[in-house]
Amino acid sequence: MTDESDDNITMRVTRYRPDKNDPPVPVDYGVPLRKEWTVLDGLNHIKAEQDESLAFRWSCRMGICGSCGMNVDGEPRLTCATFLSDYAPGPVRVEPLANFPVVKDLVVDINDFMEKLPRVKPWIIRDDDVTEIDGEYLQTPEELDAYKQFSMCINCMLCYAACPVYGLDPDFMGPAAIALAERYDLDSRDHGARERLDVLIEHEGVWGCTFVGECTRVCPKHVDPAGAIQRYKVKAAKESVMAFLLPRAAGR
Amino acid sequence: MSDTRYHPPVRLFWWTTKRSYFLFVMRELSSLFVAWLVLFLILLVRAVSRGEAAYESFWDWADTPWVVAINLLAFAFLVLHTVTWFNLTPQAMDLRLRGRRLPASAIIGAQYGGLLVVSAAIAWLVLR
Ligand code: SF4
Ligand code: FES
Secondary structure (H helix, E strand, C coil): CCCHHHCEEEEEEEECCHHHCCCCEEEEEEEECCCCCEHHHHHHHHHHHCCCCCCCCCCCCCCCCCCCEEEECCEEEEHHHCEHHHHCCCCEEEECCCCCCEEECCEECCHHHHHHHHHHCCCCCCCCCCCHHHCCCCCCHHHHHHHHHHHHCCCCCHHHHHCHHHHHCCCCCCHHHHHHHHHHHCCCCCCCHHHHHHHHCCCCCHHHCCCCCHHHHHCCCCCCHHHHHHHHHHHHHHHHHHHHHCCCCCCC | CCCCCECCCCCCCHHHCCHHHHHHHHHHHHHHHHHHHHHHHHHHHHHHHCCHHHHHHHHHHHCCHHHHHHHHHHHHHHHHHHHHHHHHHHHHCCCEECCEECCHHHHHHHHHHHHHHHHHHHHHHHHC
């Protein structure tokens, strides 16, 4: 019986039912182990064939939308970009993203991030009154290059799930939000660096980070949030030194 | 509305669950040993400034097994501290040369180069 369709892998999926008021429990499901199947395919198989009450998020199936993040064998991963065969012979643990409250099964509540994100003003701020009507803002390829890496973020929250500081101190602004602040700071069309620094220079801003570096390691889009945060620290430190040396010039 | 969400508790030993977390906590811990070595150096300088007898008794103390043990441990942590920080520096610095970002290996290499030069200078001062 070595037919490929007989190959199975056990997925140990964390189930949480809010109405039961019990802590989450792992439940084992056997799914076919096919070479091209991702963890997300396995979950969809469970939902279609075994238990339609299983709740999880997904949309694009191609690493673009950022909604399918879960902890796979303890590592934050995009489940649509993580192959089951890499975990053979199993069992493979599938848990909700760490550091977030769980709504149901594998669905987490990321409202905290949604509230934090606008605080760093992730949009282009101008200090003149040039509008779109005056024409588009021009940018050279080099100027685009300066921030492009940080603009690749898909808000998948893997970096928050990997960050022990965020786990311990939920007030910490967190990797993706700071990387996005850096994305606009580095944009040649933007004049908002000063306003963002005011927010990030606080303790819950960049100084919360102790440079574990896990955010950069787990990021599926190579955004390097840890790098963005350290560069922000340099900026914040310069600002503090300037404020100390030239108290008057440092004002608005 | 009652909160029906499950809030995962933070475990006391979270830092033992992953190699990278463990290394990170060890790196933080290494600061204590860096502080100890600074203190050790200050005590040495103080002994030197107080003359021959104080200098001799400093070394008598420094030769006791427990001080040697602490210093060996401190050295190990210092190496960890140095290596991990050198490896992290390129992430914190965005150095550009003619528009191109300087590769991480160049920045790390320069740090080891600097360490070597300073160490050689100190060795020359002490050993000559
Ligand atoms: S920085 Fe990377 S890991 Fe974090 S949310 Fe953005 S894409 Fe995801
Ligand atoms: S389903 Fe969109 S990123 Fe995985």
